[in-house]
Amino acid sequence: MRRPIDSLFGRLALLVVAVLLLSHFAWYALMRLERSQLQTRYAVEEATFLVDAVRQHVARTPDQPLPSRVKLVDPASPDVPAASANMPPPLARFVEDVRDRMPADTQVRVGPPGAPPMLWVRAVTDQNWIVVPVQPLRMPRSLDRTVLWLVIIFSFAVMAALFAAWALQRPLRLLAQAVARFGRGLPVPPVPERGPRELRQLTHGFNQMVQEVARTENDRAVMLAGVAHDLKTPLARLRLRAEMMDDAKTRDGVVRDVDSMTHIVEQFLLFAHDGADRSEPVEVDAQCERVVRSYRAVATSAPTVHTELNAGPSFLLPAATLDRILSNLIDNAHAYGAPPVVVATARTPQSFTLSISDSGTGIAAQDLINASRPFVRLDPARGGNGHSGLGLAIVERLVRRAGGEWEIGNHGGRGLRVLMSFPFDVLPRVATASENAW
Template identity: 35%
Template sequence: MATLTRLLSDATDQERSRIIKRVSEEGEKISLDETPWVDSHPRHPMEKKIARHISRSTGIRDHSAIRVMVELDGRGKSHREDNHFRFRAEKGIKTIDISILLWDDLWLNFHTHHFKDAPPWANTTLQGLLILLALLIVIGLLIARRMARPMAQLADAAERFGLGQPQSPIPERGPREVRQTIHAFNLMQQRLQKQISDRSRMLAAVSHDLRTPITTLRLRAEYIEDQEIREKTLATLAEMEAILSDTLSFARDEAADEQARSTDLAALLQSLIDDHADLGGDASYQGPERFNFICRPVSLRRALNNLIDNGLKYGESVVATLSTTPQRVTIHIDDSGPGIPEDQLEAVLTPFYRLEASRNRETGGTGLGLAVANSIILAHGGELTLANRPEGGLRVTLLLNQLTN
């Protein structure tokens, strides 16, 4: 209407007739008359809104020159969209009549009753599309979950295998690429477990088989007449026997299949400290009275016992400290000994490495204590580090991740 008003205002009489004829449609009537079809000014909110829009679009400031009448059976509502005024009719609207006074005292009259309700199938189609979309989303989520479940199982198994926990083969399910990945992981896990088992059995067999000749040598050494040579020979054989015993114990630990279970770690650490204190060692504990932790208690007890033994062997006192967070457990074992040279802090964690070149068991041990402890902590998915304390002595730090099950 606004565009038509501007066109007619500038057109000649002949042009006006052509314009009106072209824009008239079925159900609409447009004419130029000396009198308006609408006698009253807009009263209904919808009528006022239409009039205001026409006024803004045409530049007609005289509100009496714009008259609108809307006849309703039901309800109608208007709204603004993208800076254009639009009228959206709901069922029950019968007619709209508009009269606009042009500059030459002629009225542009407009009448329409061309309002069509939405076809009856429109709502049904929209509902069907929404239901179909919802079904597609649900199906997509189910497919994604089906594809993601095998990968989640693989990730969980890989994490637990890295923590040293034996895993049964993962069912090979999912897409072809996922099945191939799971198959490769199962095969790798089987081979690694077999290699570890074979190595541990071989080490245990060698250590066991050497016990017989050592026992024979010990019996023969008793017949050596020179007392000094006899004592040195027996001491060497005792050292060899101790090394074999530690090696056999190390091999057993490597091959052990201990199941992880909930353990009071605070009580375990306190009991070790109390045992060493009862034997005369200056050992103390700092930390909570109770703390449940999922671990392999037998192997972890041995690791902690080795570390406390080392601390008391090379230092006058040991302090064990336990601290926890929701994700991690930290254990510090501090001694007052001479510490370890910085360039050997990592080397002492390897099997059979001893600081003393003399290889005297009374001072240097067999070189397996720290190696065994480190192996056990690694099997728990943790980390063992050594550091010299500024005030003197060695600090052994154990970092263990908390497991949920």
């Protein structure tokens, strides 16, 4: 199961959202703290200004009434609040700030809790307590418009950051897809060179590598095909002359050698062929059954080929590709394995599978890595006439060209098994390519 967090975009998105969330939360906490401090400073300045205004009013116009909620209280009045030593920290800081702004030895008290907030101030020179209103020091706890704007800004920032992350990882995703196609042996069109400088350099290097590999493969294929093609005519003349020999024993030996050389030449031509298979898709189960029946009809060991076909009619492959895969693998199993040979298909949750296995001794573990390399013959098991070491290499190329993957190994100690898997998403493309060819 693919996890979104494993992708580059998923990790960039998670990182961006986490950084934006942390920065916005820190900004909001700092803003609330600064707002609280600003409110406290403003309340101190306002209270100091009101007390000074009342003193000037008493000194200059004592006969004029005081403003609303501002009053003078006699020190002997029972309404004078007692000095409290257990005030909340914000209120205690507020009282200390007001006291610092007043003359020395000024008494500063706060009205009783539950009533409108009032500040009681009496300096040494004051005859009465000066009582003035003060602003509430606590911010409202309900969500205000700041939080709404914060959410809006955060949403737009996340969308912009996700778009930037998507634009950054898109060239990497295209490059990763091209690398996957190149690894499967499929044609790779040039990848657009976009993104940061380092990514453009990487993409440019990959495009150059693909071009060089394609040029080398094409040169090798042309050389191999040319040599093989030029050998077909002299081999045909040699076979014709061999069949005209009088000595039957010599004639049969020469004909057998010519047939082996002809088979090698045909393998060379098949390996050098790099074009797309445009034959009509066929049902793999039905075609496997037909191929196995033909082997049973012509081979002396016909009963040793069995089938276990369970993929169903949805499993389609080009007819020529499938025939070449089956013929190479069944011939290989007959030549180097032991009966019975089993041709099996199945449907898994992710793909269709096709496997050919025999009951021989298999291949040594250290030789498995070289088994599918072209022109490699594993001695002594891979000796014999008419074999060029291309059979498994041809099968691997055909499977990858059809969009599949293959695995070669010893199957539970019962011989060699070649397991090929074809994902569901490549099968429609195979059928479409064949339809477009017509």
